[in-house]
Amino acid sequence: MSSSGFAHTSSFQSQETSNSTTLADPNSPEMFKQNVQIALEHVARVNSLARGTLHVIENAYQAGNNPEQTEADLASLNQAICTLTEFLRQTGVGAYPLPPLDPQSVPYGSPNEQQLIADTTRGVQQLYEQLKRTQESRAVVVNLLGAVEARSKT
Numbered sequence: 650m651s652s653s654g655f656a657h658t659s660s661f662q663s664q665e666t667s668n669s670t671t672l673a674d675p676n677s678p679e680m681f682k683q684n685v686q687i688a689l690e691h692v693a694r695v696n697s698l699a700r701g702t703l704h705v706i707e708n709a710y711q712a713g714n715n716p717e718q719t720e721a722d723l724a725s726l727n728q729a730i731c732t733l734t735e736f737l738r739q740t741g742v743g744a745y746p747l748p749p750l751d752p753q754s755v756p757y758g759s760p761n762e763q764q765l766i767a768d769t770t771r772g773v774q775q776l777y778e779q780l781k782r783t784q785e786s787r788a789v790v791v792n793l794l795g796a797v798e799a800r801s802k803t
Contacts, residue, residue: 692735
């Protein structure tokens with residue numbers, strides 16, 4: 650009787666563990682949506698800091714501007730960028746394009762599937778051509794070295 654009680658307790662614990670694992674699954678769609686939202690907030694903060702820092706730098710030679718404040722703003726921007734980068738790396742959100750915060754502020758919308766395919770195809774074609782040129786250059790070098798070696802034997 651004690652063994653059946655143990656089996657029931659063990660079964661309950663495994664169900665409880667699987668339920669808590671499902672709720673805390675870092676790959677769940679809910680967690681991904683939450684991470685995207687957090688990433689967008691980080692991007693908005695970086696954007697705000699970048700605009701502020703740019704304004705301070707543009708007016709650096711105006712009377713009343715403090716270079717130490719400019720340096721502090723730049724350090725804050727750098728820290729925010731590092732924080733965003735680390736967050737994107739840890740969550741995996743950085744592998745995907747982020748939607749724009751305000752669709753009117755972006756002159757172009759998010760790339761659609763056709764644009765992504767075209768960009769990928771263009772990138773692969775450029776890499777292929779570069780590899781082809783490298784191989785052709787290697788062949789020329791081998792032929793020249795072979796000709797030099799043949800002349801030295803005669």
